[in-house]
Amino acid sequence: MVKVADRLQGQQQSPLRAMTIRCQELGAINLAQGLSQVPPPPALLAEGTRDFEHLGHSYSAPEGLPGFREAVADKLKRHSGLSVDPATQVVATVGATGALMATLTALLDAGDGVLLFEPFYSYHLAALRMLQLSPEPVRLTGPGFETTEAALRAAITDKTRAMILCTPNNPTGRRLTAGELAAVSAVAEEYDLLVITDEVYADIYHGVTPHLAPASVGDLGDRTVTIASLGKTFSIPGWRVGYACGPPELMSRIRLAADALVVCAPVPLQELGIRALRLGDDYYQELRQMYERKRRILADGFMAAGLTPNTPEGSYYLYVDCSPMPVATGTEAAELLLERSLVGTVAGEAFYLDQPDRPYVRVCFSLPDEVLTEAADRIGRAGLTHG
Numbered sequence: 001m002v003k004v005a006d007r008l009q010g011q012q013q014s015p016l017r018a019m020t021i022r023c024q025e026l027g028a029i030n031l032a033q034g035l036s037q038v039p040p041p042p043a044l045l046a047e048g049t050r051d052f053e054h055l056g057h058s059y060s061a062p063e064g065l066p067g068f069r070e071a072v073a074d075k076l077k078r079h080s081g082l083s084v085d086p087a088t089q090v091v092a093t094v095g096a097t098g099a100l101m102a103t104l105t106a107l108l109d110a111g112d113g114v115l116l117f118e119p120f121y122s123y124h125l126a127a128l129r130m131l132q133l134s135p136e137p138v139r140l141t142g143p144g145f146e147t148t149e150a151a152l153r154a155a156i157t158d159k160t161r162a163m164i165l166c167t168p169n170n171p172t173g174r175r176l177t178a179g180e181l182a183a184v185s186a187v188a189e190e191y192d193l194l195v196i197t198d199e200v201y202a203d204i205y206h207g208v209t210p211h212l213a214p215a216s217v218g219d220l221g222d223r224t225v226t227i228a229s230l231g232k233t234f235s236i237p238g239w240r241v242g243y244a245c246g247p248p249e250l251m252s253r254i255r256l257a258a259d260a261l262v263v264c265a266p267v268p269l270q271e272l273g274i275r276a277l278r279l280g281d282d283y284y285q286e287l288r289q290m291y292e293r294k295r296r297i298l299a300d301g302f303m304a305a306g307l308t309p310n311t312p313e314g315s316y317y318l319y320v321d322c323s324p325m326p327v328a329t330g331t332e333a334a335e336l337l338l339e340r341s342l343v344g345t346v347a348g349e350a351f352y353l354d355q356p357d358r359p360y361v362r363v364c365f366s367l368p369d370e371v372l373t374e375a376a377d378r379i380g381r382a383g384l385t386h387g
């Protein structure tokens with residue numbers, strides 16, 4: 001038997017994938033995986049079909065097409081108030097996942113400690129493990145999931161070199177406030193930490209207050225790499241186009257890593273990505289209205305079931321505390337939901353190194369309204385809180 005690498009030890013098939021397979025077997029509605037089933041902007045598809053032949057089909061520079069980087073810089077300026085030089089501060093990547101891998105590869109060494117806020121997006125942990133970095137959990141507890149300076153400080157070790165933020169957060173839907181980011185900034189400054197911030201849901205915020213980019217707060221921009229994706233904003237996750245941006249001296253290293261990892265992001269899709277990034281404010285307003293409507297449909301189902309879902313400030317997930325159900329863990333809650341309502345969800349356990357503080361499930365609402373209506377109806381009628 002050929003020896004396999006140690007670095008994947010403990011890495012299992014994602015519980016999300018396992019739930020997807022169970023849903024297929026049972027004919028259940030799958031609200032577990034964050035697979036966007038919302039159609040991309042029709043004009044983008046029409047132009048792509050019409051023009052595909054004439055798009056670039058060779059490699060681009062590792063940092064991406066100049067036009068793509070300019071469109072990213074314009075969008076960041078318009079939406080997050082961030083000023084980045086497209087020539088030296090933006091690298092196009094294979095999704096946000098590619099941006100994270102290139103950033104961790106370029107800026108950290110095996111054995112370095114990385115603060116990871118629990119609950120976390122499970123790929124963040126997987127990426128750390130792949131690169132033999134050491135996850136250092138900062139436990140946040142419901143219902144508020146606030147980040148405090150004390151919790152951050154308590155998690156620091158002599159190995160800590162970086163932290164990963166995620167705002168709006170997957171799974172909690174929380175957005176970091178200016179106060180929380182001031183605490184992050186104070187600790188990062190004191191311990192000279194790299195800050196990596198995953199903002200793939202920046203455009204899907206609920207409520208009137210726009211997204212607050214960590215790199216725009218105080219001096220955080222000097223030590224922050226922002227990673228983002230076109231996948232969520234334009235409902236094209238399969239195109240695998242994202243980007244990283246940050247200080248030029250960090251981005252030149254990330255560019256080298258991105259080149260060695262994958263050469264460049266898909267070129268025809270970078271070109272179509274430029275057109276997507278140039279969509280006007282109406283597009284974003286409609287996107288948020290659509291997700292607000294979808295959120296309500298699903299939340300109503302949980303309320304009818306006697307549960308009180310959270311109200312996410314961003315992202316397309318509900319993170320539901322299932323304490324009123326006759327269960328002790330999120331795993332049991334997800335199982336009961338599947339059995340009684342034929343709806344698949346992800347147990348909160350998927351987002352923690354250890355046991356969560358309550359029995360949570362995460363539920364995705366990036367699906368067609370009629371699917372969400374049917375799921376909400378099933379959830380509402382399933383008698384979930386009965387013993």
Ligand SMILES: Cc1ncc(COP(=O)(O)O)c(C=O)c1O
Binds near residue numbers: 095098228230241
């Ligand atoms: C927080 C977060 N980051 C990154 C990703 C993946 O982004 P991409 O598909 O651009 O790699 C996801 C997808 O669900 C996510 O939820």
